[in-house]
Amino acid sequence: MSKKSGVGTIKGVGEKTEKLFEKIGVYTVDDLIHYYPRGYEIFGEPVPISEVEEGKVCTICGSVFGRVQVSPGKGRQITTAYLKDLTGTIKVIWFRMPFLRNTLGRKGVVVLRGRVVKKRDSLVMEHPEIYDPAVRYQEKINTMQPVYGLTAGLTNNAVIKALRQALEQVREQDDFLPDEFTKKYHFRPYEQSVREMHFPENKEAFLAARQRFVFEEFLVFILSLRQIKNTQDRMKNGFHFEDQPQISEFLRQLPYELTAAQLRVWDDMQKDMKSQYVMSRLVQGDVGSGKTIVAVLGLLFAGLNGYQGALMAPTEVLARQHFENIKDMLEQYQIPLRAELLTGSMKAKEKREAYARIESGESSIIIGTHALIQEKAIYHNLALVVTDEQHRFGVKQREMLAGKGNLPHILVMSATPIPRTLGIILYGDLDISVIDELPKNRLPIKNCVVDTGYRPKAYEFIRKQVAQGRQCYVICPMVEESEAMEAENVIDYCEMLSETLGDSINVSFLHGKMKEKEKDEVMNAFGKNEIQVLVSTTVVEVGIDVPNATVIMIENAERFGLAQLHQLRGRVGRGKYQSYCIFMTASKSKETKERLDILNHSNDGFFIASEDLRLRGPGDLFGIRQSGVLDFKVADVFQDAKLLQNASEEADRLLLDDPELEFPEHCKLKEHLRIKLDEIMLETTL
Numbered sequence: 001m002s003k004k005s006g007v008g009t010i011k012g013v014g015e016k017t018e019k020l021f022e023k024i025g026v027y028t029v030d031d032l033i034h035y036y037p038r039g040y041e042i043f044g045e046p047v048p049i050s051e052v053e054e055g056k057v058c059t060i061c062g063s064v065f066g067r068v069q070v071s072p073g074k075g076r077q078i079t080t081a082y083l084k085d086l087t088g089t090i091k092v093i094w095f096r097m098p099f100l101r102n103t104l105g106r107k108g109v110v111v112l113r114g115r116v117v118k119k120r121d122s123l124v125m126e127h128p129e130i131y132d133p134a135v136r137y138q139e140k141i142n143t144m145q146p147v148y149g150l151t152a153g154l155t156n157n158a159v160i161k162a163l164r165q166a167l168e169q170v171r172e173q174d175d176f177l178p179d180e181f182t183k184k185y186h187f188r189p190y191e192q193s194v195r196e197m198h199f200p201e202n203k204e205a206f207l208a209a210r211q212r213f214v215f216e217e218f219l220v221f222i223l224s225l226r227q228i229k230n231t232q233d234r235m236k237n238g239f240h241f242e243d244q245p246q247i248s249e250f251l252r253q254l255p256y257e258l259t260a261a262q263l264r265v266w267d268d269m270q271k272d273m274k275s276q277y278v279m280s281r282l283v284q285g286d287v288g289s290g291k292t293i294v295a296v297l298g299l300l301f302a303g304l305n306g307y308q309g310a311l312m313a314p315t316e317v318l319a320r321q322h323f324e325n326i327k328d329m330l331e332q333y334q335i336p337l338r339a340e341l342l343t344g345s346m347k348a349k350e351k352r353e354a355y356a357r358i359e360s361g362e363s364s365i366i367i368g369t370h371a372l373i374q375e376k377a378i379y380h381n382l383a384l385v386v387t388d389e390q391h392r393f394g395v396k397q398r399e400m401l402a403g404k405g406n407l408p409h410i411l412v413m414s415a416t417p418i419p420r421t422l423g424i425i426l427y428g429d430l431d432i433s434v435i436d437e438l439p440k441n442r443l444p445i446k447n448c449v450v451d452t453g454y455r456p457k458a459y460e461f462i463r464k465q466v467a468q469g470r471q472c473y474v475i476c477p478m479v480e481e482s483e484a485m486e487a488e489n490v491i492d493y494c495e496m497l498s499e500t501l502g503d504s505i506n507v508s509f510l511h512g513k514m515k516e517k518e519k520d521e522v523m524n525a526f527g528k529n530e531i532q533v534l535v536s537t538t539v540v541e542v543g544i545d546v547p548n549a550t551v552i553m554i555e556n557a558e559r560f561g562l563a564q565l566h567q568l569r570g571r572v573g574r575g576k577y578q579s580y581c582i583f584m585t586a587s588k589s590k591e592t593k594e595r596l597d598i599l600n601h602s603n604d605g606f607f608i609a610s611e612d613l614r615l616r617g618p619g620d621l622f623g624i625r626q627s628g629v630l631d632f633k634v635a636d637v638f639q640d641a642k643l644l645q646n647a648s649e650e651a652d653r654l655l656l657d658d659p660e661l662e663f664p665e666h667c668k669l670k671e672h673l674r675i676k677l678d679e680i681m682l683e684t685t686l
């Protein structure tokens with residue numbers, strides 16, 4: 001086995017497990033070595049069964065009592081057992097582990113560790129880890145146990161086992177970080193740091209190791225940005241943009257006036273597009289601040305000037321929403337441009353026809369997902385690409401999109417509230433425009449944080465809002481184990497709510513496992529108010545815009561990060577109606593209360609992000625990811641702002657001394673950067 005070999009070369013990793021590893025993005029031994037835990041658990045002593053608490057991960061010790069039963073149902077089997085100690089008995093269930101029926105009964109005393117939930121008024125431990133024999137658990141008490149991101153079928157223990165072997169392959173010479181930084185910032189040696197990331201002695205050791213990888217990650221990121229920026233600096237374009245009277249007319253006819261901030265951004269964009277240089281602009285604005293219309297203006301501007309404009313959305317649901325919205329606008333305001341939708345799930349024939357209309361230039365506004373940048377899509381004078389911050393383009397992507405024509409202007413949309421100073425570092429290759437005000441017609445969202453006892457009242461409130469013609473979202477409890485279980489959960493909840501609310505209210509559900517077409521149908525029906533209450537997972541998190549929705553109720557609010565809760569809440573309060581957000585939590589913990597209080601008292605994404613940082617403090621072990629957007633493996637833009645600053649300064653200095661990274665001490669870094677840049681290119685072209 002070497003670091004470059006596949007995970008399948010690790011002892012005990014068979015073909016099936018190899019496939020599961022691939023699902024989580026681990027292909028090689030090296031990938032595994034750098035597959036860091038999502039968090040760590042500190043195991044406590046087992047508690048008496050009579051003292052387990054709802055909503056908490058608990059450890060109990062006892063023996064299996066009675067028969068172990070497995071409910072039928074292909075792929076959904078539930079194994080049920082009862083565990084007993086001197087103080088009481090608790091029901092325990094496992095999902096999709098029918099083989100436990102034969103093994104569990106024989107084990108005698110076991111230690112189980114899992115989350116306790118309430119089902120039909122009694123406590124149930126869900127899908128716990130089993131420690132066998134119990135003495136093995138003793139070794140773990142008070143140690144930090146890594147918790148990895150998993151997929152159905154892959155257990156945490158399997159990852160740990162494979163990792164222990166993989167770590168044998170780590171060598172000091174694998175370190176690509178130049179020595180000068182290790183010395184200057186007192187980082188621990190590479191090999192030790194990798195180990196401490198997975199199996200830290202204690203919190204301090206973990207924090208020290210983490211610092212090193214945070215710095216490394218930022219440094220590589222910034223150096224890559226600088227390279228992209230260097231090649232695209234002040235690139236000339238061959239477009240010729242002129243003011244379009246139809247756009248002024250369009251703006252006059254819109255049912256609302258643009259805010260001053262929106263007008264400012266639109267002004268920046270026009271200047272960019274009319275100049276002789278290629279635009280690379282980031283538009284940053286809080287949820288619901290009205291970024292879409294600004295993007296639409298850009299697309300119209302391109303179309304009316306005889307070019308094509310493309311809008312790339314992160315999900316199909318969102319792509320379709322934008323498409324319908326733009327198509328309606330074109331019709332309503334009699335703008336003679338054709339909009340085209342292009343998504344991965346479209347039928348081959350539909351795609352072929354769309355490609356043809358794109359290539360001939362018949363369609364000038366093209367909206368879609370990643371499919372937009374697939375090879376088969378050939379553009380006819382593409383002048384603008386609007387995208388979100390997940391899909392950032394380098395020169396290569398621009399070239400590919402443009403075909404043989406000019407490099408298109410790029411507009412990137414972001415709802416991540418990042419302080420300007422950080423933004424300049426992180427988006428070093430982009431000019432930044434900020435939408436810092438909300439449309440005038442908005443009433444601030446009214447929030448409340450309540451416990452689960454409030455549910456009946458919340459449902460009553462929803463019923464009243466629906467009676468007034470409004471609509472509601474219910475975000476379902478999160479299930480960490482698997483997407484499939486999350487889907488089941490959403491369906492069950494939907495059934496229950498539908499019964500509670502009665503026949504006159506249409507309740508439906510949405511989850512990530514549904515087919516794109518089904519998702520579209522549900523979202524469409526919700527958009528038209530044919531569905532009044534939508535029970536959903538976090539798939540509605542980004543971009544969904546149904547201004548008639550006025551209530552969002554978020555179950556298990558304590559399990560989400562503040563930024564994510566803010567995004568979710570942003571689904572309401574998008575129109576003129578008073579909107580409400582109900583944060584539901586069973587947790588009594590002080591931290592939860594404090595965190596949710598921040599949201600309860602503020603609707604300002606920027607303030608929330610900074611408060612979150614203050615609360616979590618530096619080096620928070622269990623920090624729930626701030627944003628999926630600037631997705632660093634280890635680093636956190638907010639928490640590690642200081643290291644980001646350091647890395648940025650060091651990157652500048654490094655490039656000043658050795659612009660091509662040709663010094664011998666930089667050669668490993670250079671090689672790593674090359675691989676990294678290839679990866680970035682690949683990610684954006686797939």
Ligand SMILES: Nc1ncnc2c1ncn2[C@@H]1O[C@H](COP(=O)(O)OP(=O)(O)OP(=O)(O)O)[C@@H](O)[C@H]1O
Pocket residue numbers: 256257258259262285286287288289290291292293415439440441542543544545547570574575
């Ligand atoms: N100036 C304005 N006045 C009134 N309503 C507006 C204005 N600008 C946009 N809107 C409306 O506000 C709603 C939210 O706008 P939009 O969907 O563009 O938000 P966003 O910034 O993209 O938010 P998110 O980040 O949540 O996707 C839309 O229904 C839009 O029509």
